[in-house]
Amino acid sequence: MNQHVETSLELKIERLGHRGDGIAPGPVFVPYALPGETVLAEVAGERGRLVALQEPSPDRIEPFCPHFTHCGGCAVQHLSVPAYQAWKRGLVVEALKQAGIEAPVEPLVDAHGRGRRRATLHARKGKVGFAEARSHAIVELDACPILVPELNRGLEAARALEKQLRGLGKPLDLVLTATITGLDCDIRGAGRVDDKMRLRLSDLARQFDLARLSNHGDVVIERRAPVVRFGTVEVSPPPGAFLQATAEADAALTALVRGGLAGAKRIADLFSGCGTFALALADAMHVQAFDSDKPAISALDRAARRAQGLKPVSATVRDLFHRPLLAEELKPFDAVVFDPPRAGAEAQAKRLAAAKLRHIVGVSCNPTTFARDAALLIAGGYRLVRVTPVDQFRHSGHVELVGVFERR
């Protein structure tokens, strides 16, 4: 940190940005600096590189990972827990304020649990790991303390897969998911591989006891069907399918959604994925699920047919950006849950605003697009009763939230 001090500026850090950078007047963004600190930083445009801490914050703590500041996986490990939790909750408060929305924001729910069950490892030129902070270079790790232990064991398998595929000379991503029946790995970037390579990859899957190995969704070998559980229902997700990053977030988000639906009997689950909410809630509610991802909808449907004791569940492939459910189509439902990708659900929110539903629950991984969509619902006559931030990407700038709306 003490190199090039002669070219540095003294900066007073005022706040923490949404990516976890300290922000000084200007603005100048200084990664790893904290509010209240006086720092020396090398400044180029809006970017500052922390060179020395002159007055550290009382909230500064020792990061627990030796790769912190080098690895791009974590942005904030150096902040005390209460200050960290206030910052994350504050990201949601700020996004609502920017959209002119007043609503109670609950304390942050910690949903890290045992750690992340999904990770995308990058493999380039013989190296396997995460991207370096602000770079495409790879940080090689023996273990990552943020992941569930089963995924850490997958690092060895990932290195062996990279070695096998190195001759292709292509940058690869390896999407690893820890499931109940073992690790599921989807290779991205290899393109089509010949039969000889498939056999060698299958051998590696056996050697490392992978449940399934696929190449961009094309199953190379399935030794056991990967399984996750939503409520009491077992689902076999398609290769690389969306799943909440931690099992605890799954449970926490589902409980908040259930609470917000307030005993509804018939609901629509929009952007359902392979059924995180639909299948868990079908113990008490008739559910119609919609998502544009065909394999995810098929997995949801298969799981619902196999499960015992559920209320009726239907699953439909539909692009809700281009063909949102219309107000007329929403009439049969007492309530709706929607959980779109980061871009939000603007087209669908306009239709929800025009519908006369009693309850709507929005789940989001992007407070800014959530606030935009929430403003549409509020303009359409709904009240945002409460918003609960949920932290499943601990130490990163990402935050999930659940917003509960009622018709006024």
Ligand SMILES: C[S@@+](CC[C@H](N)C(=O)[O-])C[C@H]1O[C@@H](n2cnc3c(N)ncnc32)[C@H](O)[C@@H]1O
């Ligand atoms: C944040 S995930 C939520 C999935 C699910 N609710 C869960 O918790 O597992 C967003 C989902 O939106 C789906 N999606 C993305 N674009 C879509 C579109 N245009 N129409 C419908 N679904 C879409 C994705 O396939 C993905 O399943």
